[in-house]
Amino acid sequence: MRTPHLRAVSAPQPLQVALYARVSSDQQAEHHTIDSQLAELTTRAQQDGHCIRDDLRFIDNGHSGASLIRPALERLRDLVALSAIDLVYILSPDRIARSYAHQVLLLEEFTQAGTQVVFVNHPIGTTPEDSLLLQLQGMFAEYERAKVLERSRRGKRHRAQTGAVSVLSRAPFGYRYITREAGGGDARYEIDEEAARIVRQIFTWVGHERLTLAGVCRRLHDSGIPSPTGRLHWSRAMIHSMLLNPAYAGQALYGRRQSVPWRPPLHP
Secondary structure, three states, X not given: OOOOOOOOOOOOOXXXXXXXXXXXXXXXXXXXXXXXXXXXXXXXXXXXXXXXXXXXXXXXXXXXXXOOOOHHHHHHHHHHHOOOOOEEEEOOHHHHOOOHHHHHHHHHHHHHOOOEEEEOOOOOOOOHHHHHHHHHHHHHHHHHHHHHHHHHHHHHHHHHHOOOHHHOOOOXXXXXXXXXXXXXXXXXXXXXHHHHHHHHHHHHHHHOOOOOHHHHHHHHHHOOOOOOOOOOOOOHHHHHHHHHOHHHHOOOOOOOOOOOOOOOOOOO
């Protein structure tokens, strides 16, 4: 009588489940809208019988969806490329990218690596109709973003023409920016006396003593005065920008720079 051969079968490996969440501005991050995304994604994963480890929670707080250069997204893509993620939960397609082209690129990248993507608010299937729906959603999201940017630019331009400094949002070194909420409805600059003393000293060194930019940097360093970024080192470019800033002459400018389409350089 022959003894049957027993073959050992390894236990199935648990699925590696991740989630990705994103908010596009610091204001949204401050309002904790990321928490609602995480709660919804975690609840859906638990309903599907999955538990998401802390190291597989990829969160981009205050990062725009217009770019693919985001810390958490890059870490997620690296793990997906290594086939280390089986399933990833995302609230909706516009959370992973605003541009439809970027959405298609990422979804194709995940699919080729064997990673399943679950959109909680916008379930996407595999039929041609589902693909068409994803395309339409991506194009409408991109169109809405363009409209929001245009309305924002138009509103900022109008406020700048009326003399409102709220369009600048940041105050140069030596001033303190007072928001509309804190200023009773009107945003304004207030002089920060401690920092303003340093600014006056710099202008005195350059205007009266004819000190060079490098000489100003050395004096500031020798005096132990930190730069606006909190570092002990002052750069000549920082001093040069300060000397050319019209805010120190009482004028705040909006729209000094223009963004133009990139053109390849001309070679002779």
